[in-house]
Amino acid sequence: MTTATLPVLYAILSAVQSVFPELGIKRENFVVVSGIGCSSRFPYYMNTFGFHTIHGRAPAVATGIKAIRPDLEVWIATGDGDALSIGGNHTIHMLRRNVGLKVLLFNNRIYGLTKGQYSPTSELGKKAKSTPFGSLDRPFNPISLAIGAEATFVARSVDVFQTHLKDTLKQAAAHKGSAFVEILQNCNIFNDGAWTGITEKDARSEHVIQLEHGKPLVFGKNRDKGIRRKSDGDIEVVQLGNGITEGDLVIHDAHHPRPSYAFLLSHMEHREGFPTPVGVLRAWDDLPRYEDLINQQICDVQAKRGTGDLAKLLLRLSVYYSAGPLFLCPPLREHPLHQLRFGVSPLPRVVVHASVLSVNGVAAYFSQRRDAVARERHRNALVRVPVEVPQRRAERRRGILVCVPCAACHRRGKKFRTVRGHMPSPCSTHGLSRHINAVIVDGEVMAQALDNLQRQPRPVP
Numbered sequence: 001m002t003t004a005t006l007p008v009l010y011a012i013l014s015a016v017q018s019v020f021p022e023l024g025i026k027r028e029n030f031v032v033v034s035g036i037g038c039s040s041r042f043p044y045y046m047n048t049f050g051f052h053t054i055h056g057r058a059p060a061v062a063t064g065i066k067a068i069r070p071d072l073e074v075w076i077a078t079g080d081g082d083a084l085s086i087g088g089n090h091t092i093h094m095l096r097r098n099v100g101l102k103v104l105l106f107n108n109r110i111y112g113l114t115k116g117q118y119s120p121t122s123e124l125g126k127k128a129k130s131t132p133f134g135s136l137d138r139p140f141n142p143i144s145l146a147i148g149a150e151a152t153f154v155a156r157s158v159d160v161f162q163t164h165l166k167d168t169l170k171q172a173a174a175h176k177g178s179a180f181v182e183i184l185q186n187c188n189i190f191n192d193g194a195w196t197g198i199t200e201k202d203a204r205s206e207h208v209i210q211l212e213h214g215k216p217l218v219f220g221k222n223r224d225k226g227i228r229r230k231s232d233g234d235i236e237v238v239q240l241g242n243g244i245t246e247g248d249l250v251i252h253d254a255h256h257p258r259p260s261y262a263f264l265l266s267h268m269e270h271r272e273g274f275p276t277p278v279g280v281l282r283a284w285d286d287l288p289r290y291e292d293l294i295n296q297q298i299c300d301v302q303a304k305r306g307t308g309d310l311a312k313l314l315l316r317l318s319v320y321y322s323a324g325p326l327f328l329c330p331p332l333r334e335h336p337l338h339q340l341r342f343g344v345s346p347l348p349r350v351v352v353h354a355s356v357l358s359v360n361g362v363a364a365y366f367s368q369r370r371d372a373v374a375r376e377r378h379r380n381a382l383v384r385v386p387v388e389v390p391q392r393r394a395e396r397r398r399g400i401l402v403c404v405p406c407a408a409c410h411r412r413g414k415k416f417r418t419v420r421g422h423m424p425s426p427c428s429t430h431g432l433s434r435h436i437n438a439v440i441v442d443g444e445v446m447a448q449a450l451d452n453l454q455r456q457p458r459p460v461p
Contacts, residue, residue, distance in 0.1 A: 009038065011159040012106060012183055013045055016075075019169045020048070023073075031074045033062040035082040037113050038187070039106040042077035056087025059094035062101050063290070070291040073173075075102045081111045084120040084140050095149040097290040098177040104169075105142055105182045106159075110191035143266040143281060146180040147259045152287055153179035154262060155280040159186065160199055164210070164278065171280055177289050198276050211265070211279030216249040219275050226250075227268075235264060237273050254283045 020030060030048035034040035036055035043050025053061045058076050066074045083091045083105050094101065110128065111117040117130035121142065125134040146154045153175040157165040165183065172179035184195045198207045209219035209227070217227035218240075226249040228238045238244050253261065262282040268274040302308075 009042065009045075009106070011162065012104070012165070012185065013042065015162055015165045015169060016104070017046070019166050019173070020046075022170070023173050025073050029072055031062075031065055031072050032077060033058045033065065033074060034077045035079075035087060037079040037082045037111075038108070039077050039079040039104075040082065056082055056085070056090060058082070059087065059090040059101070059103070063094055063097070063099050066099055066101055067291045067294050070100065070289075070295060073102075074100070075104065077104050078106070079112075079119075080105065080107045080109065080121040080140075080142065081119045084142060084145070088120075092145070092149040095146055095151040095178050095180060098152055098287045099290040100177055102172050102175075102179045103181065105180070106185045107142060107182055108185045108187040108191055109139075109194045110187050112187045112190050116190035141266060141270070142180075142182045144263060146182075147263045147266055147282060150259055151180045152177040152282070152284045153280070154266075154282045155180070156182045156184070156278050158184045158195065158199060158278060161278070168280065171283065175283060176285050177287055207275055209268075209275040209277050211252050211254070211277050211281060213252055213254040213280065213283075216246045216251055218246060218249065227274075235268070237275075254280045256282070257284060257286065 020027070027048050030046070031051065032043040032046045032048055033051045033053060034042050035053055035058040040052060040058075043052055051061055051065070058078055062074050062076050065072065078087065078091075083103070091103075094103075107121050109119060109122045109126070111119050116128055118126045118128040118135045118137075120137075120140045122128065122135055122137075123139055124137070127134050143154055143156055153172060155168050155172060157168040159165065168181060172181050184198070186192065186194050186199070197203055205219065205221040209217060211217070219225050224240045226238055226240055226244075226246065227235050228244075228249050230236050235250065238248070240246065256262070259282060265277050265281055269276040
């Protein structure tokens with residue numbers, strides 16, 4: 001965290017640190033998850049478990065934690081760029097699923113960690129390092145986005161409204177499903193005065209309306225203005241007096257089952273003469289939580305079919321492939337030739353060359369072991385074993401398992417065999433300085449292939 005970040009976060013950090021002990025939950029049962037940005041060093045300053053993830057992926061990681069450990073209290077600290085740009089897809093799906101997570105979105109209308117580029121919430125015409133002549137993008141309204149995704153709890157507060165912020169956090173904590181709290185935050189380094197219009201003491205009462213369930217929508221320095229319904233269902237600002245009383249105003253209903261009312265309120269700030277709403281816009285607890293549904297489904301299936309066996313599941317499938325790490329099942333890990341190639345590591349890294357698998361219907365196995373003997377055996381071996389590679393829909397096609405050297409060996413003049421005329425890409429494309437790994441077949445078939453390779457190595461023609 002930069003030296004500028006901590007002062008910016010301190011108001012929110014102070015409020016959260018004050019609220020957590022009051023919730024009656026042991027600190028070891030809290031998990032704070034974050035992505036990337038000024039907001040995302042937050043877990044380091046909480047005396048709880050934490051997970052500093054990658055850019056935009058905090059909702060996905062937090063969903064996994066909550067699904068497998070529904071007893072934990074999982075909170076997300078994120079920012080307008082992290083949650084609404086690269087992480088926008090994760091955010092909306094987390095909200096629509098109603099996972100029991102509490103999301104704190106710090107909205108400072110700027111990318112602060114990368115030194116001042118406009119963000120998804122920056123105002124139209126925003127001049128920043130990435131938009132020197134002004135942004136042409138209409139800004140996201142985080143509250144409208146959350147309500148549109150049918151989040152069951154949506155609220156807004158301001159970092160310097162400490163009493164209001166703490167009360168909002170407590171209400172979010174009490175909610176069973178997804179709770180989305182937008183916190184308007186100043187960035188005194190790269191976007192100072194981002195919310196001056198609503199944080200200045202003199203302007204606050206005229207430009208902010210505090211939402212309280214069951215109370216009329218009244219605002220103004222003298223509480224002489226209000227929000228009234230029009231005959232067409234829209235809302236308008238009215239001056240109290242001259243026959244207009246609080247009885248004519250909208251009574252706030254945070255528990256309304258339909259999101260349309262809350263959505264209407266979320267757009268008030270974009271209309272001339274309307275105030276910015278803060279408080280709980282929506283709090284509806286009638287939907288089941290995602291983690292409860294998952295665990296109930298698992299219990300129902302186990303009651304009917306018994307506890308599953310992961311090893312049997314892996315061995316039953318024909319082909320595995322992945323663009324990232326893939327771990328082999330125990331029977332294959334214990335194979336002597338496999339240990340020769342990979343050493344004693346119980347979880348080797350395995351990567352598939354996707355184009356070889358998809359274009360040619362072939363699984364290729366490349367050694368990563370530096371051992372000269374293992375490489376020599378690998379270079380001179382070609383094993384043909386029938387495997388079934390899934391094709392379109394139900395169609396299956398017979399293929400072969402081919403053991404070939406990587407392109408680096410080819411460049412050194414070693415003999416090689418192409419896979420139906422298709423050479424794998426150089427190792428550098430996968431960020432490896434040696435042979436690429438790829439293996440992706442049924443464990444029994446691969447074990448048979450390795451046995452054949454160990455007993456009868458044949459030179460490549």
